[in-house]
Amino acid sequence: MNRFHIRNMVWLAAAVLGFLALYALVQAGIINRFYQITLVTIMINIIYAVGLNLVLGVAGQFSLGHAGFIAIGAYSAAIFTKAMETNTTGLYVGMAVGVGLSIILALIVGIPTLRLKGDYLAIATLGVAEIVRVIINNMRDLTNGPAGISGIPLVSNWINVYIFMVITTIFILNFVYSSAGRATMAIQQDEIAAESMGVNVTLYKVSAFVLGAITASIGGSLQATFLGIVTPGDYTFERSIDVLIIVVFGGIGSFTGSFVAAILLGLLNVFLQDYGQLRMVIYAIALVLIMIFRPGGLLGTRELRLGSLVTKALGKDKEAVS
């Protein structure tokens, strides 16, 4: 019971501290309007990256369809916030609907396709995301087609994005550092052996995929209500690649890496803003170079296990697993 308290307390403390720090910086005007955009973008990217890292790095499923789920969450939030009287309720209803739709899509797509191997799965998920985008593009009555939906009430700000970032991260990490998470990792290591040891491979692959879809959808809803506009063109394959770049740079499988990479790339984007297209060229080259020379990404698979650090420091680390 001690360890339950200590580890959870540590995470809670870190989250609260982070919040307070950011709050102070915002109040002091250090993080002004402009930087708030960067801050929120980074946090939303963290939400995306953590989800994709779960699917790609933990479950070993190469999904290139993240953009599809982001789009569902975004449009859902857009439609509901505009339709409902209280905008904030609209956001959460929209988010819930988006999540629901994403779960359904993830199940429909995931159950049959997750038995495909590596590259085929990538293309199949890519195809699904494109189909979603085409459908959104064509449901003019609902989604306003290629022009997209503008004038979305700006209900999201750094505070609720922060809260969702913390919640989604904690839930995903809880899954990873659990028996279910271990079983999922085992599937990535050797699927046949895992199955022979009683692991229901389909269940865990699909679970990871669904969790990834849920986080993508939540992020999309937040982003739509922060930026105020959504168009189908925002959710092309490029969007999936943007998230993939963060996960790869940070090290596939490393959640600390996803955090660090999202922050670094977010800041880098600000500095390289003036370089426009060249920025993308640089990222592309970096992607190739990392895969060749440092495929483990910036952090490899090393993790900063906050809970472990503290329990070790307090000398209660005799049973240092999960």
Add this chain to the structure above:
Amino acid sequence: MQLFMQQLVNGISLGSIYALIALGYTMVYGTIRLINFAHGDIYMVGAFFGYFLVSVLNVNVFLAMLLAGVFCAILGVVIEKVAYKPLRKSTRVAALITAIGVSFFLQNVMIYFLGPEVRAFPSTIPVMPFRVFGIVINMKQVFVFITTVILMIVLNAIVKYTKMGKAMRAVAVDSEAAELMGIDVNRVISFTFALGSALAGVAGVLVGVYYNSISATMGTTPGLKAFVAAVVGGVGSIPGAMIGGYLIGLLETIVTFMGGSMYKDAAVYALLIVILLIKPSGLFGKNVKEKV
């Protein structure tokens, strides 16, 4: 009925392009088990190269195709040596990510230097429509089709009758065994890339001629669809890629004909998912089981 046949003709032209691009995918996948994501962008580079030759240097279109083919062949070999070779022993995921990186690189370099706008490709082949059995066919369509057929015949000859072709087939089946038999696997892989990229480059010029427009992002969607074509035909199978290309071309035009032109892309992706679920080895491909 006539309208339908008319659409079929369009479908064949489109299918020719997809077939040419699909061939490159299937040959590369057959040899090194990599989906060369950048392949569609090589096609795009070919289109631009042809564009410069024809509109700036006033080169004859046939020569432009040939040169674009050569240029892309070299580009393909360079990409393989620089980006893919170091990853031959890595996971497929790593190789695929690298391919995505290369694709991204090519696209964004083109956008950086030449802008993202669509450019008009000069009309080098006179349209000259004529009627056959009541269907209108124009010279451009004939040009595309005949060029494609010639290229496929040449490719087939290379693969079936030359030493390199035999080596390619050997490496596709078992690269380690092929190496032990004295085949220089690296050379075979380079050759495969060169051949596939050359076809893509020519396809790029053909598209420029046929549709009269090119853009830096023109490679992504056709690239994906051509990959679907390769899967439908059976990845690794050359006749499969050819047939798959035409099937996808026809599928698109039929969907358009039935009034669903907005969904034609989705139809192709949907076909991909269906095939992967029902018969992942495609029409002519082989099922490779993992040894336990």
Add this chain to the structure above:
Amino acid sequence: MSLLEVKNLTKNFGGLAAVSNVSIHLEENELVGLIGPNGAGKTTFFNLLTGVYVPTEGTIELLTDNGMTKLNNVKPDKINELGLARTFQNIRLFKDQSVIENVMVAMHREKGNSVFSSILRLAAHYRTNAEMREKALELLKIFNLDGIADDKARNLSYGQQRRLEIVRALATQPKILFLDEPAAGMNPAETAELTDLIAQIREQFDLTIVLIEHDMSLVMQICQRIYVLEYGRLIAHGTAEEVKQNPDVIRAYLGGVD
């Protein structure tokens, strides 16, 4: 009724019959050997029994609480749940996970928490984890692997990896344990130690153990019955003595008698 009844089991790959018309039976608490020259189909046979391959013909039936249950089209994880566990000819450990994690994964089916409860980190998670860890260490201790419980599986020596595979399979609480060449690559001292361990776990856990092995000393020493395969067919069956003297077996291993 036997514990496991296999009747006329056949597996064709394209034109090749890897296993052809093989019938065996297994009883409770016995140690059975499966031998034969390379390529005889032994591992394929294991794969068929554990659900990795689907039989082309024939039946596999296991005695469960519901009587004789047909295993033919059942997936490997369900077959494991019903009581069959195995090790692999070419070690298939979870290389990047630690020794103890490898074992704990095998315990997940029985003792692990659901996805939902894991996400919410309910108190059950901590309880379960502690229990699983304790049980895993007990098992590892039998095979002398408890000292390196937190080492990554890929860093173990070959012999340690082979033993870990056995512990992992044991952790799934099977009724029948299939060991595919457990002594491969071991020196005589290690083999002797392994032989004792196998006998010990059979007693301790009330198991039926089926052994594929090329090391005849091991097989002849502890197997009560032996089946012999050649080119996918069953060519002999009996006690160690009987099989040793069977002319077909001698021919299969040594070639024709002149």
